[in-house]
Amino acid sequence: MQWFQQFxxxxxxxxxxxxxxxxxxxxxxxxxxxxxxxxxxxxxxxxLAPGDPVAAVAGENGDAAYYAFMRHRFELDKPLPQQMATYxxxxxxxxxxxxxxxxxxxxSLVLERVxxxxxxxxxxxxxxxxMSIPLGAFAAGRPHGxxxxxxxAIVLTLYSAPAFWLAxxxxxxxxxxxxxxxxxxxxxxxxxxxxxxxxxxxxxxxxLPALVLASQEMAAFVRLTRAGLIDELRRDHVRTxxxxxxxxxxxxxxxxxxxxxxxVITVIGARIGQLxxxxxxxxxxxGWPGIGRLMLEAIQxxxxxxxxxxxxxxxxxxxxxxFITDLAYGAFDPRIRVR
Amino acid sequence: MRREQIVLLWILVxxxxxxxxxxxxxxxPFVAALTSDPGQLNSAITTNGGVHTAAGxxxxxxxxxxxHLKPVPALATSWEIEQGGALxxxxxxxxxxxxxxxxxxxxxxxxxxxxxLLKYHSRTRxxxxxxxxxxxxxxxxxxxxHFKRPYAPLLQQLNVEEAPIxxxxxxxxxxxxxxxxxxxxxxxxxxRFISYSxxxxxxxAANNDYFSGEPAIKNLSLRIIPxxxxxxxxxxxxxxxxxxxxxxxxxxxxxxDKRFRVVQYPGYSGGSNCVVTLGFNLDRPVFQDVRVRRAVxxxxxxxxxxxxxxxxxxxxxxxxxxxxxxxxxxSDLQIPAxxxxxxxxxxxxxxxxxxxxxDIRTAHHVKGIPEETPFVVGFTGMPGQTKYGDIxxxxxxxxxxxxxxxxxxxxxxxxxVFKKRDFDTAIISYCNGTDPEIGVxxxxxxxxxxxxxxSNTAAYRNSEVDSLFDAASSALDTVTRKRLYHRIQxxxxxxxxxxxxxxxxxxxxxxxxxxxxxNSPHFVATAHCAN
Numbered sequence: 001m002q003w004f005q006q007f008x009x010x011x012x013x014x015x016x017x018x019x020x021x022x023x024x025x026x027x028x029x030x031x032x033x034x035x036x037x038x039x040x041x042x043x044x045x046x047x048l049a050p051g052d053p054v055a056a057v058a059g060e061n062g063d064a065a066y067y068a069f070m071r072h073r074f075e076l077d078k079p080l081p082q083q084m085a086t087y088x089x090x091x092x093x094x095x096x097x098x099x100x101x102x103x104x105x106x107x108s109l110v111l112e113r114v115x116x117x118x119x120x121x122x123x124x125x126x127x128x129x130x131m132s133i134p135l136g137a138f139a140a141g142r143p144h145g146x147x148x149x150x151x152x153a154i155v156l157t158l159y160s161a162p163a164f165w166l167a168x169x170x171x172x173x174x175x176x177x178x179x180x181x182x183x184x185x186x187x188x189x190x191x192x193x194x195x196x197x198x199x200x201x202x203x204x205x206x207x208l209p210a211l212v213l214a215s216q217e218m219a220a221f222v223r224l225t226r227a228g229l230i231d232e233l234r235r236d237h238v239r240t241x242x243x244x245x246x247x248x249x250x251x252x253x254x255x256x257x258x259x260x261x262x263x264v265i266t267v268i269g270a271r272i273g274q275l276x277x278x279x280x281x282x283x284x285x286x287g288w289p290g291i292g293r294l295m296l297e298a299i300q301x302x303x304x305x306x307x308x309x310x311x312x313x314x315x316x317x318x319x320x321x322x323f324i325t326d327l328a329y330g331a332f333d334p335r336i337r338v339r
Numbered sequence: 340m341r342r343e344q345i346v347l348l349w350i351l352v353x354x355x356x357x358x359x360x361x362x363x364x365x366x367x368p369f370v371a372a373l374t375s376d377p378g379q380l381n382s383a384i385t386t387n388g389g390v391h392t393a394a395g396x397x398x399x400x401x402x403x404x405x406x407h408l409k410p411v412p413a414l415a416t417s418w419e420i421e422q423g424g425a426l427x428x429x430x431x432x433x434x435x436x437x438x439x440x441x442x443x444x445x446x447x448x449x450x451x452x453x454x455x456l457l458k459y460h461s462r463t464r465x466x467x468x469x470x471x472x473x474x475x476x477x478x479x480x481x482x483x484x485h486f487k488r489p490y491a492p493l494l495q496q497l498n499v500e501e502a503p504i505x506x507x508x509x510x511x512x513x514x515x516x517x518x519x520x521x522x523x524x525x526x527x528x529x530x531r532f533i534s535y536s537x538x539x540x541x542x543x544a545a546n547n548d549y550f551s552g553e554p555a556i557k558n559l560s561l562r563i564i565p566x567x568x569x570x571x572x573x574x575x576x577x578x579x580x581x582x583x584x585x586x587x588x589x590x591x592x593x594x595x596d597k598r599f600r601v602v603q604y605p606g607y608s609g610g611s612n613c614v615v616t617l618g619f620n621l622d623r624p625v626f627q628d629v630r631v632r633r634a635v636x637x638x639x640x641x642x643x644x645x646x647x648x649x650x651x652x653x654x655x656x657x658x659x660x661x662x663x664x665x666x667x668x669x670s671d672l673q674i675p676a677x678x679x680x681x682x683x684x685x686x687x688x689x690x691x692x693x694x695x696x697x698d699i700r701t702a703h704h705v706k707g708i709p710e711e712t713p714f715v716v717g718f719t720g721m722p723g724q725t726k727y728g729d730i731x732x733x734x735x736x737x738x739x740x741x742x743x744x745x746x747x748x749x750x751x752x753x754x755x756v757f758k759k760r761d762f763d764t765a766i767i768s769y770c771n772g773t774d775p776e777i778g779v780x781x782x783x784x785x786x787x788x789x790x791x792x793x794s795n796t797a798a799y800r801n802s803e804v805d806s807l808f809d810a811a812s813s814a815l816d817t818v819t820r821k822r823l824y825h826r827i828q829x830x831x832x833x834x835x836x837x838x839x840x841x842x843x844x845x846x847x848x849x850x851x852x853x854x855x856x857x858n859s860p861h862f863v864a865t866a867h868c869a870n
Binding site for chain 2: 049050051052053055062063064065066067069070073098099101102103104109112113116168171172175176179182183184185186187188189190284285286287289290293294297300301302
């Protein structure tokens, strides 16, 4: 591990030294118009889509007076431009509106569900990377050999398999037949544990959904690592490193890997949005209480304030992920460091 | 050690440690699976089914419905009906306390109706607000409902689903839609609220002060599991003890397993006695002719629908009103039987001719339709109902009609069908409830055409039917009501604004070692489990 820590410390250090604050500020300022645009488009899309929140939220079989009354209560009887102005005014003052269904502030509703999704997607991402890079390196050892074809076939199968099917299969085999992990949920029913016991309970519930989600993410990482390494291992600087008498491990990790991983880093950043989208299905099948399910419910009930708060949160997460990707990219490749 | 080895080791260790710690000394609660996250737990301000399922154990109505859906005492112990049905006097139970210890009185009932139910509960508001004059509290344990005219079905509308009673001291002066108590509710019911983890779990503990006895099952947990197959697997794996619904293909498998019991019943209160119904849009020229509507009915093989869609569980509908409302159901009607020859003859007579067998019929001198227009109509349904469309499409194709299935998610369905009225035929499960006034009237009276969801889908207008419904709701004696509803059904069958397909049942599943469940929202309060 020591080599890696030295390597990481050196890279990050130099990256941070060369990053001036203007770069960071400029990137952060770009977030503001992006967020505004997202809310604007989101607001219009939600209101242009057919469907009436009042019928979905309040219930069925009322009379016309009832629906008019509820529409008034939710301020849906005002003209759209006025609704939009009110909404933006509120957002500017930090109030994301009250959810129609929950009757609570929509931002707090979203934020209390964010940790569950972060835990699921974060674990899945770490698992996927941890499994993919060695597999990619292993496959690159002998391109088009049996192990290369075998690994490619497996990761592509996992990638192409529908998420809900893979999840159901995992539940049937690992949870029901083998009984290794629970079928659903994030904690045991009625659990009042705290501290380590709770963390272990959550980890036990997390294992299967994270693994299923990770297995779907592996294909791109494995293929890119493999392609990058095959390319790099043929290059002059690698030949020089070998000629210097460096061990094959050092050659691989110090000289070939950093350059081979550049496209992988780009893809990791770009996959964050996909990962959240993929998590929706996993959250539904496993009953995982994350924001993906909250979003599906908000769409089904046309809960506009909640939906917009979700749009904002997820877009912000994607923008942030891209920002971090840029920083990481700079750390690995001095050529593109922005001054 | 390499990174991946560490990660792998970490996973294995955490799995095994977690596996060891699952054998907890604390008793596992009784777990029921909820399909949707209710969002909030005040069932007086919505008719959303998810909220009522989740919050049912917290509250009581003035009356309860027994297993035959007959009203029996709950918060009210007795009642008198006077002035020919225009005055109901209720005597309330003494000594009932809210979960926070405050006493329950008639003021709570009056407040709940005036400030919550008659404003926010769509069904109760729609049925009562136009006929109810006022509610008077005579003393803390007596109150009177005064009506503008005699009103027969009141006792069917006072159970925990139609009229859950809420504490005045919690709701007074606070916007009921945003009251924090909606997420930390106080009721009188058999269970009190412990905690609510959104998207995950709602926990309850037995109310040891409950007026009809403390429940034997002390801890209750409602787990939110959106996927129906996952619910069944969790049930089989022992993580869940009660399922509110079982998908058709899974029922037989669970039935054959000795560990489980699968029970079917016609539902509860407003959600009971549901009839799956195909509605014609009578505003469309193609359905103006009753011969076309009757031909569709004749071409429909409802027995096949029952077998293929409901796996034979339920009943072929033989009248406009469900057989579950015994006194009003007309069992002697001649509703069009499955008969493709008659269907073809009727279509020929109506001007829809076919060239060679198997072709789609085309219009010949049909009023409002251009010549040679093929008979192609849409079938609009919510995603769960489109399986009816698939089978009806095949059946109608056999007589030369083309039905095109158009699935719409529920919010869009409500807007398209009831507000825009942009559909040819639509499939709806009309839950008749325990009285025709609750769930049948809305389907036929002309005052109930759009824009309200699940109203008069067909846009059926018949002033005779309108006045018969009014007469039936004012008549108190069952014989008169039975006669009036029979007449309504005769007219409905004659005019055929709908095709009544099948009556559905609710399916629940629970552990065989448990017994004593009721079909009410309090399901678990009367149950006990052997160890």
